Amino acid sequence: MNLNKEISKHIESIFEESAKTFSSYQLTKELPCLSGCGACCLSQEISASTSEMLPSAFRLLNDEGIERVEELLDELEGTPSKTCVFYHRNSEDGTKGYCMNYSTRPAVCRSFGVAAYRDKNGGKT
Ligand code: SF4
Numbered sequence: 001m002n003l004n005k006e007i008s009k010h011i012e013s014i015f016e017e018s019a020k021t022f023s024s025y026q027l028t029k030e031l032p033c034l035s036g037c038g039a040c041c042l043s044q045e046i047s048a049s050t051s052e053m054l055p056s057a058f059r060l061l062n063d064e065g066i067e068r069v070e071e072l073l074d075e076l077e078g079t080p081s082k083t084c085v086f087y088h089r090n091s092e093d094g095t096k097g098y099c100m101n102y103s104t105r106p107a108v109c110r111s112f113g114v115a116a117y118r119d120k121n122g123g124k125t
Contacts, residue, residue, distance in 0.1 A: 011052060041083060044083060
């Protein structure tokens, strides 16, 4: 196995672990993400490191092939300020949709909602 693949597998195991921790936080605080909501994916402030995108790169290459990878790269170069290329909109305003990269989405996407908490009155903040 080459080094990048090894790193990618390691990152995926970290993703799995963090997903468990975050799910537990959501359950405990009763702050679940709404089904079908894609509001966080509309943000143009989301950034990810190269290493955390490795699992996405390998998945794309294995599942969809080099042509799809090149298509996405062209899309990114042509529209650098748009929202995430993996987001599929299901509503006109884009607040409803889903991730086409869900299984290998980067760490930041696995913790949308962590910034939310309950105030002293139990309200969502
Ligand atoms: S990778 Fe998926 S979850 Fe993350 S911003 Fe893009 S569409 Fe949303």
